[in-house]
Amino acid sequence: MKFRKILFGNDWISPFLKKYRSGFVLAIFLGTVTVAMAGLLMFSSGYVISKSATKPENILMIYVPVLFVRIFGIGRPVMHYVERLTSHNWILRITSLLRKKLYLQLEKTAISLAERYRLGDLLGVLNEDIGNLQDLFLRTLFPVLIAGTLSLALVISSGFFSLWLAFGLAIFLGLLLVVLPIISLKFTVKLDKELKTYRNQLFSHLTDDILGLQDWVLSGRKTDFLTAYRGPELSARKIQAKLLAFGRRRNLFLQVLYGALVIYLMIWSSGALNTGDAPNYIAAVSLAAFPLFDAFSPLSDAIVETQRYGDSVNRLNALPDQDEAVRTQEISDTDLSIKNLSFAFEKDQKIFDQFNLEIKTGEHLAILGRSGVGKSTLAGLIRGDLIAQEGSITFGTVEPAKATNVEAKIGVINQSPYLFATTLRSNLTLAKLQATDEEIWAALELVGLKKMVESLPLKLLEPVDEAGERFSGGERQRLALARILLSDVDVVILDEPTVSLDPITENQLLTLFFERLHDKTIIFITHHLLGVHQMDRVLFLEKGKIKFDGKPAVLLESNPVFKQLYQLDLGK
Structure with a gap:
């Protein structure tokens, strides 16, 4: 299911995105500022370390960079805290409304659903799908948009110093932001679907079997019950092992790619910044790249999980639609x-x-x-x-x-x-x-x-x-x-x-x-x-x-x- 369709092709997310867009935009802005402050903290620290190593004649020469270290050192956790408060307050409000909407739909059609769905399937909807929509914002939407906003800002700002720097950053950030997540999605989408199928079957079957556990015991078929469960469980574990192995290889490649970015910044800064006080910025530029890793490392997992969110949106959209405002009259005559x-x-x-x-x-x-x-x-x-x-x-x-x-x-x-x-x-x-x-x-x-x-x-x-x-x-x-x-x-x-x-x-x-x-x-x-x-x-x-x-x-x-x-x- 395409990412755009998940966000805008449903009745469960897009209405709330439009209604509460100001809080959403504020959370993205605060998240971007938080990562930027982490980078500026490392930049200031790198400059102070490098400048101090040259034995400055006057301590006042590093007073301003030290002041920046203090400002960004305090500002980063404060902004991170404010960003968490804002984003979680926003998403909890949305989740509350989503749960209310789900309850109203299930309440109005409880008998119909009981006829059409197994108990395990209903529990799956209640247990997983609203939580998945919450994760869609916290683990996918926010990280992707924060990383995208940050990448755009970095490429534009670096262009003022050097077109080559901007071009190099665009290549590396494009690999981190676009290419690697798409490759991860292509590789894992089939395995992820198979894993979800096994898990849904296990959830439904286990629910039904536990409700009928007394009959399994009385019929003397406890071994059959365990065998029927262990087969799909083993298959699910094998698929999960493949996904984990791919995740480890991808993370290793991500770290190598990020290391290459740091080396590129060091090479660029050593060639472009080689006169006067400029060499002190080499360590500053190189260290500033490290906090960015936290912003880009979760993107591949976030994009891969959109498939799971898409299934949840599909299931919720498949529920009978009930307008919660449809009740407008009162019964007085009971004929x-x-x-x-x-x-x-x-x-x-x-x-x-x-x-x-x-x-x-x-x-x-x-x-x-x-x-x-x-x-x-x-x-x-x-x-x-x-x-x-x-x-x-x-x-x-x-x-x-x-x-x-x-x-x-x-x-x-x-x-x-x-x-x-x-x-x-x-x-x-x-x-x-x-x-x-x-x-x-x-x-x-x-x-x-x-x-x-x-x-x-x-x-x-x-x-x-x-x-x-x-x-x-x-x-x-x-x-x-x-x-x-x-x-x-x-x-x-x-x-x-x-x-x-x-x-x-x-x-x-x-x-x-x-x-x-x-x-x-x-x-x-x-x-x-x-x-x-x-x-x-x-x-x-x-x-x-x-x-x-x-x-x-x-x-x-x-x-x-x-x-x-x-x-x-x-x-x-």
Whole structure:
């Protein structure tokens, strides 16, 4: 991917470069001044050393050069510190905005992404790509532009003294700034792509395998697990060894080339500066070149890494685009209307085709269907997490994807409600940040957990283990219900909330859900019929269409398919 395209052919970097260009230019200027001061420090030091060696008759003859040594000696670290503050403040501000943008895109399309990407791939995006964009500025953009600005200044300023000096510097700096980085890029681009492919595979496979580690152990295939991982790991190490070997050879050549530059400056200065006080400048000119090595040495690595940054930009650009300012309306009427809806993750595989559905405020609806028919997808569409390609979904006249108060109106209890590694109180107040202790205890009593929480040593301040492992599945579902009760939403989506529980606990929880949420609109997504007799309507999905829709008692009497499903569910 071309460097220009990485910077300007995307929606993740160029907008911020334009918006915050003043801070960017200031960081480049300060970086250039920092390197220039390092060179001037060595120049002044070289002159003082050379002049002192000639035994000057008066110490005042070297007073001014010594003063310059002090000025540049203090100025260089001060400018370096200011440059670091400026550049890192700038990049941290940009990174914060990038992370916000990424979160908004993932938050809006979480269900879609979960359907289309493996967990390891999503973690790869979150873990690596924003960090790569940060490195793009700190390790590539800043060094390249500082070195380029410095090179231009050196060639122009040296031209005032000698055209031959300017010509020689242009050749050496061209090799350091352009030729060597391009050669490095050409040599490493293929190996770097292969290494990234192996690393991405390892990251995704290892994530998936660790999540399924229990199955590997129980099946007695621990050796297969290790073998499957070690093969790609060994291949990745071999490629990495080749890259490291090339890096060592390139760095050796770079040092030789830089040594040749110093020798060229010594030869030029000894020939051009050979009268009066001029010989003292030979050491000054030669030593001034050494700090420049720090400015040019990272360039080859910086240019090589652009390929990695390009992959990150491509992945981020591939995420579904969501305009964070699109939510401008508020839901007030919770009558749900779905008209002529068509939706597909892939163009040729429609999940819904001209789908229609009406749900009145306060109605309790059960949605049945085989696995993969689109029940959870429909829930995502209703909440605005997914956007239909055709048709409309509205609460009253407002589309959920354009509403600012979706979270305040629609709550979800899914199969595995998540508890964070913080206090029990913090987990519950996710639904209502200003909730009082009295409100929390009231919600816990409604879901039957008040006595259990009161028995804990720290009660509401009791730490919750990661993912809530200290609580049973039924307790986690009750805590999720407590969140919903605290949030006081109008519409509750129950997305197979009891699928992993035993029948007794499942029945108890469903009864509790329907009792506590009786005044809410309930959309109950399930794969079997336990609890559906408490619903106002039962709807069965098949191939993106509604196969039947009606009251449970009526369907049991008049619909043979529903009757058969009911009998199978009861084990008859």
